[in-house]
Amino acid sequence: MKVLLTGGDGFIGRPTAQALRRSGADIAIFDRALDPQDDVTDPDRVRAAMVGCDGIVHLAAKVGLGVDLDDMDDYVRTNDLGTAVVLRAAAVHGVRRFVFASSMVVYGEGAYECRRHGLVAPPARTPADLSAGRFDPPCPICGDDLLPGLVPESAPLDPRNTYAATKVHGEHLADAWAREAGGSVAALRFHNVYGPNLPLDTPYAGVAALFRTRLEHGEPPLVYEDGRQRRNFVHVDDVAEAVVAAAVADLPPGRTALNIGTAEIHTVGRMAELMSAAMGGPPPVTTGHFRLGDVRHITADCSKAGRVLGWRARISLEHGITDLVPSRA
Numbered sequence: 001m002k003v004l005l006t007g008g009d010g011f012i013g014r015p016t017a018q019a020l021r022r023s024g025a026d027i028a029i030f031d032r033a034l035d036p037q038d039d040v041t042d043p044d045r046v047r048a049a050m051v052g053c054d055g056i057v058h059l060a061a062k063v064g065l066g067v068d069l070d071d072m073d074d075y076v077r078t079n080d081l082g083t084a085v086v087l088r089a090a091a092v093h094g095v096r097r098f099v100f101a102s103s104m105v106v107y108g109e110g111a112y113e114c115r116r117h118g119l120v121a122p123p124a125r126t127p128a129d130l131s132a133g134r135f136d137p138p139c140p141i142c143g144d145d146l147l148p149g150l151v152p153e154s155a156p157l158d159p160r161n162t163y164a165a166t167k168v169h170g171e172h173l174a175d176a177w178a179r180e181a182g183g184s185v186a187a188l189r190f191h192n193v194y195g196p197n198l199p200l201d202t203p204y205a206g207v208a209a210l211f212r213t214r215l216e217h218g219e220p221p222l223v224y225e226d227g228r229q230r231r232n233f234v235h236v237d238d239v240a241e242a243v244v245a246a247a248v249a250d251l252p253p254g255r256t257a258l259n260i261g262t263a264e265i266h267t268v269g270r271m272a273e274l275m276s277a278a279m280g281g282p283p284p285v286t287t288g289h290f291r292l293g294d295v296r297h298i299t300a301d302c303s304k305a306g307r308v309l310g311w312r313a314r315i316s317l318e319h320g321i322t323d324l325v326p327s328r329a
Contacts, residue, residue: 002026003247004053004095006040006086007060009033011199012101012190015240016057023244028053031060040082047089055097055247058086064163064206072162079166080173087177096183099246100174103167104151104191104261108158110230110298112146114139122146124160130290135225137296148230148297153189153257153304161293171255178254185254186246191261191300195236196323208233211272212324215281223286227269230297232261235315235323245309261300262313274321 003020007013008029020027030038030049038045040060050056062071062078083100090098109122122137129135139146159165174185194208211221242260272284305311 001055001248002028002053003055003057004028004030004050005057005059006030007058007101010059011195011197012193012236012239012243013059014197015195015236016059016243019237019240019244020057020247023248025244025247041077041085043085043089046085047092050089050093050095053093053095055099056086056090056095057099057243057247058083059101061101061166062163069162075162075166079163080169083170083173087173090183091177091181096181097247098174098177098183099186099188099243100170102171102187102189102257103164104189104232104259104298104300105161105164105295106157106159106168106171106189107151107155107298108160108164109137109295111149111151111155112137112297113149114142114144114146116144117141120146121156121158125292125296127292130225130292133226133288135228135290135296148299150299150301151259152301153259160295171257175255182253184251185256186249186251187255187257188242188246188260189257189300190239191232191234191259191298193236193239194233194324195320198324207268207271208275208324211275211284212279212326215275215279216326218281220282221272221276221284222289223269223272223284224289224291224294225268225296226288227267227272227284227286229268229294230265230299231268231271232264232298232300232302233266233271233317233320234261234313235320238262238313238315242305242309242311245311249309251308256308258305258308259300259302260305261302262317263302264317265299266317271317271321274318275324278321278325
């Protein structure tokens with residue numbers, strides 16, 4: 001089996017390339033970090049790279065929440081147009097297997113239950129509430145506090161920033177391709193991925209990277225809101241194994257959405273505490289600051305990935321966090 005791996009030299013791409021090779025796959029890596037001409041929005045380059053391939057793993061994307069609306073057109077160009085170009089090339093070459101790196105951000109907020117009204121969709125958080133320290137979204141019916149739960153793949157999609165919108169659109173583009181071409185799509189909704197070679201010193205970095213950068217400078221991690229935001233932190237090696245499982249799975253035509261996270265639930269504050277301890281740095285400082293595009297709680301029900309792919313995350317946060325500690329050599 002020959003696989004085109006876009007973004008194959010990136011944070012998730014490198015361990016995925018290694019895992020694919022271990023599985024016996026022949027891979028063609030397409031990444032501007034290796035060849036500046038490998039622009040995922042260039043149809044000629046993408047079609048040439050896809051010759052002889054049986055499947056596609058599409059990881060290439062502009063990631064992160066973004067800085068402000070000045071990033072919007074660049075996100076759309078790279079993510080939406082790039083995905084469309086790859087899917088069009090797949091149709092030209094008769095490739096029928098497509099693994100798409102989606103994200104948990106497609107859900108917006110996670111699953112919530114009101115004690116009086118059952119499962120409800122929380123409203124978007126407002127600047128006024130966040131500035132006043134009211135971080136948890138209220139019940140839209142009665143205003144009471146909500147109980148966060150696990151979000152299944154069947155949850156409504158509710159993207160709340162530009163990056164999230166491009167991931168939803170990518171899944172919808174893949175739907176259109178699957179219907180027209182008779183292909184199968186594994187839309188892997190990655191939760192908070194961490195591990196070796198996590199991108200640092202960028203405004204698009206996730207919390208683990210931001211915490212590590214400060215700790216390397218002897219500064220405490222700065223935790224936004226009250227630090228109680230719930231997340232699934234999943235190790236990049238586990239994610240790579242999920243991608244391989246999806247690439248070889250016998251999936252039906254159409255799109256199969258799968259949460260790729262862990263059964264463990266941790267808070268952002270706990271992640272900061274573990275990193276401070278592992279790196280011997282100062283304890284975290286909870287700032288109360290916020291970003292309007294962030295969501296409060298998002299934790300995954302990953303049981304479907306177990307049923308469909310035979311996959312589950314194996315690396316605990318306490319163990320995996322050591323991979324974020326810089327080498328002293």
